[in-house]
Amino acid sequence: MFKRLSLVFLFCFLSLLGYTQKENPRKYFNNVNKAELAIIDSNYQGACEYYKKAFKYLNEPFGKDIHNFLLAGLYANDTLALQMCYPKFVERKYKYIAYTNDRFKLSPYLQYLFENSNIKPKIDTMFVKLIDSLVKEDQTVRKGSHTGNDLFNIDSINMKCLVDYMNNNHVFIDENIIGNNRNCPFQDSYCWLILWHYSRTADNIKNPVNLNFKEKVIQGKLRPEYYAVLCDFNQYSFNGSWSEIRYGTDTKLLKNKNNDIRASIPDYTKDRRKLNKERKKIYLCSYEDYLKKLEYERKNMEFTFKNELEKTSYFKFINAMSLQILQDEE
Structure with missing residues (x-):
């Protein structure tokens, strides 16, 4: 049957x-x-x-x-x-x-x-091995007692190896090429550890690598959530300069002298029209829909709408505060 x-x-x-x-x-x-x-x-x-x-x-x-x-x-x-x-x-x-x-x-x-499937896997095993080795080296350095220059150097070396491989083999960090962490469709690839550290230190590297992240998003090769979170949290445009564009994923919560957290929400959360305009450019849903998804996923663990970077305790805290602000406005 x-x-x-x-x-x-x-x-x-x-x-x-x-x-x-x-x-x-x-x-x-x-x-x-x-x-x-x-x-x-x-x-x-x-x-x-x-x-x-x-x-x-x-x-x-x-x-x-x-x-x-x-x-x-x-x-x-x-x-x-x-x-x-x-x-x-x-x-x-x-x-x-x-x-x-x-x-x-x-x-x-x-x-x-x-x-009963006769479909063959398409994972680039050599690429996966390279990423695993770079991540292992990256984490080994960070677990030891090293100076800031040591960390910057390993980030620079890892990014050069990663980019050289991609250029020589005409591949990108597509999920269909490298799979996902723990072979789970909604987990992020280990590759993002490298990109995360690079994005936080790229301004200190003499020859920053331009991965054309935004271009890859527009082409449908990279999830816009990744680009938005890395840009927001690091305030870096990935092309050697700092960016003022925000996508609403990094609400900064700094208490003022009266311990009023809500008073410290950046202006872009108030200017919802401007924020949604920037989000739309990279195919993100509206900020209002984004908050609905955060609230749903907080209560329902089966479906997933975000990436792993947004699931850290830091992001859970700031997103919860953003939800409260939206409810107060309504």
């Missing part, structure tokens, strides 16, 4: 691929945002429909979206959603066991798809 059902839906899936349109990252992220808002409303079938539209506009969707799409498909009993998601799990060597449990009606069918 599963085999016959698999062939039917595989035909439907291939037919859908036949009508795949030219890549359009803006339409991809717009539909993903609508899907995530549908999830917040517990409209899982509606979310699946938006994800189906989104996946037509990007050949390599992002891990968190694959995770959310698959989970919504299981809740909605949408077999086509499973058909569209499982190939990416196999290609990127994601672990799938967490999705095949008894509480989902279609779990046996999903298990069947994974166990």
Whole structure:
């Protein structure tokens, strides 16, 4: 039965691929945002429909979206959603066991798809080994007693190795190339440890490397949340200069003399129109929708809308304060 059902839906899936349109990252992220808002409303079938539209506009969707799409498909009993998601799990060597449990009606069918797949992984194992070695070296230096110059030097060396490999092999840090941390679709790659440290010290490196992060976001090669968080938290534009542009992910909470935390919120949270204009340029949802997602994810751990940098205790604290401010304004 599963085999016959698999062939039917595989035909439907291939037919859908036949009508795949030219890549359009803006339409991809717009539909993903609508899907995530549908999830917040517990409209899982509606979310699946938006994800189906989104996946037509990007050949390599992002891990968190694959995770959310698959989970919504299981809740909605949408077999086509499973058909569209499982190939990416196999290609990127994601672990799938967490999705095949008894509480989902279609779990046996999903298990069947994974166990009978003839799809080959596409992970660049050499690239992954390089990243792992750079991260190991990076963390070894930081665990010891070293000077600031030692840290700057290791950041510079690691970035040069990383960029040289990408240039020589014509690859970027795409999730479909390097997978994700712990082989989980919604976890960040170890590669981000290198980028995080580089972004915080790039102004101290004599020859800063321009990774063209914003360009990669516009091309749909890099999640805009990554770019926004790194820019906001580090206040760095990644091209050798400091940037005044903010995306609303780094609300600074510095108490004034009266210990009034809310008085220290930056002006951009008050100028919501300007903030949303900047967010829209890199395909981010509105600040209001962003806060809705923060509140939902704080209470619901299954679906994920953010990246790992936003899940630290620091970001949880400032985002909670931002939510309170928005509620007070209403």
